Amino acid sequence: MSLTTAVSTRYELYYWPEIQGRGEFVRLAFEEAGVPYVDVARQPEEAGGGVAAMMGFLQGKQPGMVPFAPPFLKFGALVIAQTSNILQFLAPRLGLVPADEASRLRAHQIMLTIADLVLESHDVHHPIASSLYYQDQTEEARRRAPHFLGQRTSKFLGYLERLLERDGHLVGEATSYVDLAAFQVVAGLRYAFPKAMVEIERALPRLTALHDRVAGGTRVAAYLASERRIPFNQRGIFRHYPELDALGAAS
Amino acid sequence: MSLTTAVSTRYELYYWPEIQGRGEFVRLAFEEAGVPYVDVARQPEEAGGGVAAMMGFLQGKQPGMVPFAPPFLKFGALVIAQTSNILQFLAPRLGLVPADEASRLRAHQIMLTIADLVLESHDVHHPIASSLYYQDQTEEARRRAPHFLGQRTSKFLGYLERLLERDGHLVGEATSYVDLAAFQVVAGLRYAFPKAMVEIERALPRLTALHDRVAGGTRVAAYLASERRIPFNQRGIFRHYPELDALGAAS
Numbered sequence: 001m002s003l004t005t006a007v008s009t010r011y012e013l014y015y016w017p018e019i020q021g022r023g024e025f026v027r028l029a030f031e032e033a034g035v036p037y038v039d040v041a042r043q044p045e046e047a048g049g050g051v052a053a054m055m056g057f058l059q060g061k062q063p064g065m066v067p068f069a070p071p072f073l074k075f076g077a078l079v080i081a082q083t084s085n086i087l088q089f090l091a092p093r094l095g096l097v098p099a100d101e102a103s104r105l106r107a108h109q110i111m112l113t114i115a116d117l118v119l120e121s122h123d124v125h126h127p128i129a130s131s132l133y134y135q136d137q138t139e140e141a142r143r144r145a146p147h148f149l150g151q152r153t154s155k156f157l158g159y160l161e162r163l164l165e166r167d168g169h170l171v172g173e174a175t176s177y178v179d180l181a182a183f184q185v186v187a188g189l190r191y192a193f194p195k196a197m198v199e200i201e202r203a204l205p206r207l208t209a210l211h212d213r214v215a216g217g218t219r220v221a222a223y224l225a226s227e228r229r230i231p232f233n234q235r236g237i238f239r240h241y242p243e244l245d246a247l248g249a250a251s
Numbered sequence: 252m253s254l255t256t257a258v259s260t261r262y263e264l265y266y267w268p269e270i271q272g273r274g275e276f277v278r279l280a281f282e283e284a285g286v287p288y289v290d291v292a293r294q295p296e297e298a299g300g301g302v303a304a305m306m307g308f309l310q311g312k313q314p315g316m317v318p319f320a321p322p323f324l325k326f327g328a329l330v331i332a333q334t335s336n337i338l339q340f341l342a343p344r345l346g347l348v349p350a351d352e353a354s355r356l357r358a359h360q361i362m363l364t365i366a367d368l369v370l371e372s373h374d375v376h377h378p379i380a381s382s383l384y385y386q387d388q389t390e391e392a393r394r395r396a397p398h399f400l401g402q403r404t405s406k407f408l409g410y411l412e413r414l415l416e417r418d419g420h421l422v423g424e425a426t427s428y429v430d431l432a433a434f435q436v437v438a439g440l441r442y443a444f445p446k447a448m449v450e451i452e453r454a455l456p457r458l459t460a461l462h463d464r465v466a467g468g469t470r471v472a473a474y475l476a477s478e479r480r481i482p483f484n485q486r487g488i489f490r491h492y493p494e495l496d497a498l499g500a501a502s
Contacts (some may be wrong), residue, residue: 060417065357068364068410080356082363091357105331105340106316112333112363113319120372126377127294127391129398129501140378140391159319166311250380 011037011090014054015071019236020188020229022083022118028180031127032214039228040074047167051168052065076206084111087177096177107178110163115155121188122237124148125244134241142243146250149196153189157204165204173216183206183214189237193245200247210239262288262341265305266322270487271480273334273369273390273441274322279431280338282474283465284345290479291325334363338428347428358422358429361414365432368407372439373488376397376495385492395492397501400447404440415457426468433458434465439489444496451498 011030015023017039030037043049059080060066064074067081073089080086088108091097095205097107122130127144128137131191160182163170170178186207190197201208214220262281269288272400281288294300311317315325318332324340330337331337338349339359342348348358373381378395379388411433414421421429441448452459465471474480483489 060413065360066410066414066417067360068407078356079351080360082360085356085359085363088359102316102329103335105329108336109316109318109331110334112336116370119367123374128395129402131398131402140252140394143391144379145383151380151382156319159317162311163317166317221275 003065009076011035012040012074013037013071014057014067014074016054017042017051018230018233020184020232020238021071021236022115024184024230025083025177026071026073026086027228028220029090029094029096029177029211031228032175032177032180032217032219033096034093035220045098047111059169067103081205084108084115087111091177094177095251096175096180098174098176103172107176110160110170112171113156113159114149114178114185116154117185118188118237120148120152120156121185121192125239125241134239138243141241143251145244146246146248148192149200149247150250153193153196154200154203157186157200157207161207162203164210170210175214179210179214180220181222183211186211187215188232188236191232191238193204195239196247221230259274260327262286263291263325264288264322265318265325267305268293268302269481269484271435273366275435275481276334276428276432277322277324277337277341278479279435279471280341280345280347280428280475282479283426283431283468283470284347285470286345292316313363322438335359335366338362338432342428345428347424347426347431349427354422360428361411361421361429362432364404364407364410365429368436369439369488370402371403372435372436372443374485376490376492383404389492389494392492394502396495397497397499400444400498401501404444404447405451405454408437408440408451408458411461412455412458413472415461421461426465428463430461431471434462434471437462438466439483439487442483443489443491445491446496448500452490455497471480 006149013026014025015021016067040049041051041054054070055074057063057067064077064079067079071083071086072079073086074083080089097104125134125141126145128136160170170176170182215224264274264277266272272447291300292302292305296303305321307313308318308323315328315330318330322334322337324333324337325328331340348355375395376385376392378391411421421427421433468477
């Protein structure tokens, strides 16, 4: 049975198969919940997978909403794009957000703020254009990095720390998709900027503890140790360029 | 009666009082709907307004969720931040989105995509750091601008055009908050890049028509002609630097 003729009420995630990227926030939600999903572009083309299956949607060759970019989720007749939108849709179904409206608005707000940090984490190594190689914008990246690390990263992560300090949690007591996202962004920044993050995290004991708690959860720990977890690499959002890993004075 | 002791079920928008910025997407929703709202930071300090009232929330001195940044909306006990989150909350209450789940997911997805374009519209004149003056990153901005205009703007706006061509609307037949947002981003880009946008819009007849239709709506037209509409200026997200307004070859 090919992927395209399979039952339509399963969760199909479409994302680049060789990076964590934004798709990882969705993968983590499924993994934490223990809910099966198909990571379509990582399946063989002969089974209806591969990047070609993803491109069909982006090119409008499939029914339903045309996504602007991956990741997107197909569930029944719905095609849902934008990472935060996908997670907002999934979270109640996966038990990863409290039921009350205030908690859901809060969760989405924090998730969108983390998404902003993710975008800035990409643009620090691509300050001129995502279509250019890093090597063609190294000079500008070296100028942007100290601002990103010294001001932006500290401000974003400091905000999460402040919520933890003030309220004892990001969103409710149980693990939420926002906790998973906070774990992922800390993990990504540690990969990209190991030296700077040691310094930055000195002021973030609660966020560091949250990272460790999420990473140590039974299902997430099993996922991180599995082949399903694509290693961080130099093609993703978080990239390790040693020359950018410095908190030094911004210019 | 001061603002802070007024009835709590009115809509209070908190945003910088001297720019359109991200707050404008929320203002437009209220204006199109004809629903009263208080633009708190634009009210006199002696009446509980001003930037000081906004800062109180950002500094965690008020009950409820602490926003990361403006705009945020206070409605009853809820404090809701992130532009797209605010609009998603308001739209059903203001009659600016269809009732079915697929339409709401679609609307939010397009809104988040527009929000990404808005962020890139800012970063084109601030490619190194938002904390630096434009004059301190002019060289990098001049390098980024042709990529932004020639690739990114065309791609984002072309996506909206494609949805209009394929489906006849962005989200349903009636004016939605996404139509208002599409109008606003076109208007902002026209202010910032008048020459380039003439070229870019040649390929976007449906989006241009949508812009004109929104601008010509009774309530929006009255709003745009009123003092409530803050003029575009050089402190907002969309800024007009003639040296950046060129589609010329990217380097």
